[in-house]
Amino acid sequence: DGGITQSPKYLFRKEGQNVTLSCEQNLNHDAMYWYRQDPGQGLRLIYYSQIVNDFQKGDIAEGYSVSREKKESFPLTVTSAQKNPTAFYLCASSRRGQYEQYFGPGTRLTVT
Amino acid sequence: EDQVTQSPEALRLQEGESSSLNCSYTVSGLRGLFWYRQDPGKGPEFLFTLYSAGEEKEKERLKATLTKKESFLHITAPKPEDSATYLCAVQAVSGTSYGKLTFGQGTILTVHP
Numbered sequence: 001d002g003g004i005t006q007s008p009k010y011l012f013r014k015e016g017q018n019v020t021l022s023c024e025q026n027l028n029h030d031a032m033y034w035y036r037q038d039p040g041q042g043l044r045l046i047y048y049s050q051i052v053n054d055f056q057k058g059d060i061a062e063g064y065s066v067s068r069e070k071k072e073s074f075p076l077t078v079t080s081a082q083k084n085p086t087a088f089y090l091c092a093s094s095r096r097g098q099y100e101q102y103f104g105p106g107t108r109l110t111v112t
Numbered sequence: 113e114d115q116v117t118q119s120p121e122a123l124r125l126q127e128g129e130s131s132s133l134n135c136s137y138t139v140s141g142l143r144g145l146f147w148y149r150q151d152p153g154k155g156p157e158f159l160f161t162l163y164s165a166g167e168e169k170e171k172e173r174l175k176a177t178l179t180k181k182e183s184f185l186h187i188t189a190p191k192p193e194d195s196a197t198y199l200c201a202v203q204a205v206s207g208t209s210y211g212k213l214t215f216g217q218g219t220i221l222t223v224h225p
């Protein structure tokens with residue numbers, strides 16, 4: 001079955017630690033995206049990548065980093081510089097020439 | 113700056129009671145308007161894309177419509193399994209094939225049996 005996988009589903013970290021969230025897709029989509037969702041707010045774009053080895057900052061990139069070494073994978077690192085890291089993180093992908101984005105199941109990160 | 117406002121924030125319906133959700137938007141040039149359904153603790157599920165004013169799309173009990181300023185998601189004779197948060201997003205015309213989605217805050221729909 002084609003789709004987007006995110007792991008783990010739940011993640012707990014102590015303040016001051018960096019943490020990496022995984023996102024893999026087997027849809028052969030070119031573009032991949034990371035969003036953050038907080039209660040009562042719309043999804044906000046963190047980073048996106050249109051092709052391998054290239055990515056752009058979204059609206060709230062501070063405190064986050066990404067890499068795109070393979071077409072299928074787009075991991076997100078939440079660094080200790082991110083002031084409010086506790087949130088629901090969603091990865092999405094889209095095909096060249098189509099505008100719909102398809103989402104993974106999400107990772108809920110809790111930092112205490 | 114692109115903006116999306118959804119109303120109401122929450123809607124409670126009895127099973128079979130039809131209603132509509134609203135999505136008002138401002139965007140420099142609309143490439144597409146998207147509706148998603150999101151169940152608690154899960155990722156959004158794509159429902160519809162609308163590209164131009166007057167366009168309509170249907171899927172089971174849902175029908176999405178688009179004007180130059182807003183979109184409606186009409187729910188006909190809803191069932192409890194339609195309970196979810198419905199998200200609206202817009203994408204502006206840009207110079208590339210890819211573009212960010214600007215999301216509204218969502219409408220939480222609860223359908224009671």
